[in-house]
Amino acid sequence: MFRQATIAAVFSALAAPAQAEFRFDAAEELQVYVESNLLGIFYHELGHALIDILRLPIFGQEEDAADVLSVFLLDEFYEEEDAIKLAYDTAFGFLGEVQQRGDYDPVYWDVHGPDLQRYFNLVCIFYGADPEGRGDVAEDLGLPEERAEYCDVEYDQAAGSWGAVLDEVYHPDGGQSFRLGEVVVETDGAELTALIVESEIEALNEEFRLPEVLTVSVVPCGQPNAFYDPQYREIVMCTEFADNLADWAPR
Numbered sequence: 001m002f003r004q005a006t007i008a009a010v011f012s013a014l015a016a017p018a019q020a021e022f023r024f025d026a027a028e029e030l031q032v033y034v035e036s037n038l039l040g041i042f043y044h045e046l047g048h049a050l051i052d053i054l055r056l057p058i059f060g061q062e063e064d065a066a067d068v069l070s071v072f073l074l075d076e077f078y079e080e081e082d083a084i085k086l087a088y089d090t091a092f093g094f095l096g097e098v099q100q101r102g103d104y105d106p107v108y109w110d111v112h113g114p115d116l117q118r119y120f121n122l123v124c125i126f127y128g129a130d131p132e133g134r135g136d137v138a139e140d141l142g143l144p145e146e147r148a149e150y151c152d153v154e155y156d157q158a159a160g161s162w163g164a165v166l167d168e169v170y171h172p173d174g175g176q177s178f179r180l181g182e183v184v185v186e187t188d189g190a191e192l193t194a195l196i197v198e199s200e201i202e203a204l205n206e207e208f209r210l211p212e213v214l215t216v217s218v219v220p221c222g223q224p225n226a227f228y229d230p231q232y233r234e235i236v237m238c239t240e241f242a243d244n245l246a247d248w249a250p251r
């Protein structure tokens with residue numbers, strides 16, 4: 001079942017507040033970029049949630065496993081044209097992070113891999129899902145031959161592990177286990193985040209049933225972030241994230 005990747009057009013008519021923040025009247029390309037990255041980040045947090053709720057064994061960094069789910073779902077949920085757009089935008093999201101730090105020194109102590117490595121991991125798995133059809137994507141995004149050669153194997157591993165997990169929670173009648181939590185909408189960025197989260201919850205409930213309820217909230221956090229909180233089984237999408245994405249979109 002494929003989703004609509006872009007809902008940008010729907011929002012263009014909405015009124016925007018006067019702050020310097022993400023606006024619904026931003027250039028469509030920027031809107032799509034922000035949406036794509038909100039989705040990519042949401043799927044990453046979904047990875048953390050599934051690891052916790054299903055008590056999945058993780059051999060290696062959980063952050064890497066969550067990144068793998070994110071790109072796996074971009075490939076799995078969307079039709080080719082949308083999937084490619086999402087892959088570009090979310091890959092560029094990592095470049096935006098690099099740019100934001102103002103230097104190219106990787107943060108080796110961080111629980112996440114260095115951003116450029118996350119970039120290439122994403123590109124590799126996305127390319128590996130269809131090496132025949134996505135050669136130009138890999139080339140365009142600068143995936144070196146040495147890595148590209150084994151990306152089909154990396155994709156197979158991703159599909160074998162996360163695909164099996166999704167099969168486990170798939171239910172022909174869907175379920176009600178994804179639930180919208182607190183939503184605080186004060187900006188266009190927050191509104192965009194809320195709309196994406198609502199439509200994702202609906203889509204996930206159509207196909208999947210978890211053994212526990214997973215809540216997704218859209219609230220201000222005081223910082224541009226998104227995280228999964230195991231104590232409340234809750235994904236928190238901070239409303240500041242969308243503005244930050246718009247500010248640091250690579251140009």
Ligand SMILES: [Zn+2]
Nearest residue numbers: 044048063066
């Ligand atoms: Zn994470």
